[in-house]
Amino acid sequence: MSGWAMALFKRDLRLSVRIGGSALVGVLFFLAVVTVIPFGVGPDLNLLARIGPAILWIGALLATLLGLDRLFQADREDGTLDLMMMSGRPLELVVLVKCLAHWIATGLPLVVAAPLLGVFLNLDPVSMGAVTATLLVGTPALTLIGAIGASLTVSLRRGGLLLAVLVIPLAIPVLIFGVSSADAAIHDPVPFLTPFLILCALTLIAAVVGPVASAAALRFSSD
């Protein structure tokens, strides 16, 4: 990673860890979602074990959506975003680096918390490992797809709700393959690797499409 990218990465990481503790809030929200589910579906441990991977994935999706408006909003408000656009560096790479820092600050804590929350949902070690692996591979895709929504709504006053509506349809494939590869590890109608590799492919596609579309949207919203 060249010098400026590293500097940007460190700056974003430092900001998101120090201000407001976004990593912790995301994990707390994740915990709250997982806690609420048994009240809705009942405390049956067998049922919870069966739908556990789905609950963890939906919780992670919601927690990611909640944190997305931080991706560009603060930088736009204090003018940093304009400076980044005028810096002469490729904006796509800037977005990619920002997404990476955002994911390490908000997505990675969710992945780390997933095995612990899996205990509440009566997951056995195999499925716990599978869910954690799929989350590790899949949550970057959520952040990268979410970056498109974040940059589209960056100029809006209260874009959070609209952002979620715009991003959720695009995130459906990630959710489907995340949950089905976790399911495949437990009771295998298909081998675990098939959906898992498709999930990896989706993340790679998102790593291309997300920054390109997001950079285009940021350029259009500024001029």
Add this chain to the structure above:
Amino acid sequence: MAFWDYANPTRFLRLVQIVLPWLVGLCVITFAVGLYMSFQAPEDYQQGQTIRIMYIHVPAAWLCMMCYTVMSLSSIGTLVWKHPLADVSAKSAAPIGAAFTFMALLTGSLWGKPMWGTYWVWDARLTSVLVLLIMYLGLMTLWRTMDDPIKAGKAAAVLTLVGALNLPIIKFSVDWWNTLHQPASVVRLDGPTIHPDQLWPLLVMAIAFTLLFLVLHLMAMRNEILRRRVRALRMRAASASHPGTAAATAQPAE
């Protein structure tokens, strides 16, 4: 090149004025013929009278895909060539597409009740059409939340193109999801091959629906152009009556 000539909204409006009456007439005639043919068509030996829902349902489902295609092409026009009408075309196609999608879902569920015994199944096809409806509504909301039509058009164009890239992936993954969870539990409609007596009314209805889309789209584009002119006149009037705030009205998006 004719394509560029009609970049001028005034010339486009003149063309619409000439073409629209003919198009409306053609649309009405095709609908009359299509509806007559679909009521004359023989009943299905299994589905009885409910087969007639197909003549509304299937064209609407085709049109909701075509509408998204039109929007994607218009979005390319907006982003690549900055064609002034492409943006108008994409914006006015979105509500029409949403309406066709809704119609496909509604007639589908009304058809599903007597045939499958339930209004809704999480069939792969139904689910992806529902996702398409959510995307249409999201795009319309995005347009509505931004004041400046040019900026809104560009933002929506980016999202439309990302959606166009994603729709095949969504379709593929929903197919996968459905076959993984409940294989062969859903009655597939494409089982029996369709008889010519039923195919012809369907094709005529598809043409009628396409004409209806063209008519509505041209009308909506005309209205959008006029709406933008009214908006520009109002802004000019406002800045003329308050000369001090002219700078503020020049940037309405902020």
